[in-house]
Amino acid sequence: MPELPDVEIFKRYMNATALHQNISDVEVFESKVLKNISASDFKSYLKKKDFLNTDRYGKNLFVQTSGQYLLRLHFGMTGFLKYFKNNNGLRHVRLLFSFTNGFKLAYICQRLLGQVSLENSISDFVDRRNLGIDALKMSLEEFQDAAGRTKQTIKSLLMDQRKIAGLGNIYTDEILFQSGLHPKNITKNLHKKQVKKIYKNINRVLLHAIDCKVDPERFDKSYLLPQRSKRGECPRCGTSIERIQISGRTSYFCPKCQKK
DNA sequence: AAAATCACCTGTCCGC
DNA sequence: TGCGGACAGGTGATTT
Numbered sequence: 462m463p464e465l466p467d468v469e470i471f472k473r474y475m476n477a478t479a480l481h482q483n484i485s486d487v488e489v490f491e492s493k494v495l496k497n498i499s500a501s502d503f504k505s506y507l508k509k510k511d512f513l514n515t516d517r518y519g520k521n522l523f524v525q526t527s528g529q530y531l532l533r534l535h536f537g538m539t540g541f542l543k544y545f546k547n548n549n550g551l552r553h554v555r556l557l558f559s560f561t562n563g564f565k566l567a568y569i570c571q572r573l574l575g576q577v578s579l580e581n582s583i584s585d586f587v588d589r590r591n592l593g594i595d596a597l598k599m600s601l602e603e604f605q606d607a608a609g610r611t612k613q614t615i616k617s618l619l620m621d622q623r624k625i626a627g628l629g630n631i632y633t634d635e636i637l638f639q640s641g642l643h644p645k646n647i648t649k650n651l652h653k654k655q656v657k658k659i660y661k662n663i664n665r666v667l668l669h670a671i672d673c674k675v676d677p678e679r680f681d682k683s684y685l686l687p688q689r690s691k692r693g694e695c696p697r698c699g700t701s702i703e704r705i706q707i708s709g710r711t712s713y714f715c716p717k718c719q720k721k
Numbered sequence: 722a723a724a725a726t727c728a729c730c731t732g733t734c735c736g737c
Numbered sequence: 738t739g740c741g742g743a744c745a746g747g748t749g750a751t752t753t
Contacts (some may be wrong), residue, residue: 467746536746537746537747538745539745540747560743631744
C-alpha cells in the first residue's frame, strides 16, 4: 500500500497517538524488518526514550527520539501502524512499542518487505540511498531537470526513487492518467507543456489523496484509482482500462485518453 | 543507460 | 475441496 500519501497519513496518525509518549518496552517479533541493527541493540537504544517529532521523506517516516538517533519506518507493500490499548488479535505484528501510558504501537507488515532502522539524520539517509527530492517539495525547475535528459519511460522516471522520492505504482498511474499521457512515453521526448502538466498533477494528485485520507471511496469521480481492476472503465470516456507491464510493474491506463 | 529478471516474503483469489 | 498459478500500492542486486 504505502506510497507518499499513505505515509503522510501514517505520520499524522503517529502525531495524534504515539508522539510524546515514553517508551517502556520494545518487542521484536521479526528481526528481518530491522536493517543494519540487531534486535537487542534496537531494543536497548529505544527503551526509555521518548518519541519527539515526525518527518516524512518520500515513503519513509522518521521519528525523532530523545536520544541520538531517528527511528526510520518504511512500510514495503503491506505495512502500517496501529496504536491501541488492548490487542484484538492483530496479525503480522513485527515490532511492538509499549508506552508508560499503557498504550502500544504496533508496526504491522504482512509481507516483510518493509524496513526499519535507526539513522543519524535524514540527510545522511537520503545521501546514502541517493534519494531524489521529495515529490511534494520538488520545484518545477527540479522536475524539468530530472525529466530533461533521460531516455527512461515516463512511468519509470516517476517511480525512480533516485529521481523523485515518494511515488509508487498506483499514484504514478494516476498522475499519467490525469495528464492524458501513455506510461510508455519516453521522457525526453515529451513537450515542455506536457512536462509541466505532469509536474502540476504530481502535486494535485498527491494532495488530493492526502485530503481523502487515501480512501478510494472519497476520491473524485475523475480518478482512475478506484477503477484499477480487470473490468475497470475510464471515468472520462468509458473505455475499458488496459494493463501492461512496465519495468516489472503492472500499469493501468486508458488507451483512448492517454496518448503516446 | 535503461529495462528485464529475480529475489525477498505472505496471503488471497481464480480456474481447473 | 484442493491445488497451482497469478498477482499484490516496494526495493535492491544482477543480468540483458
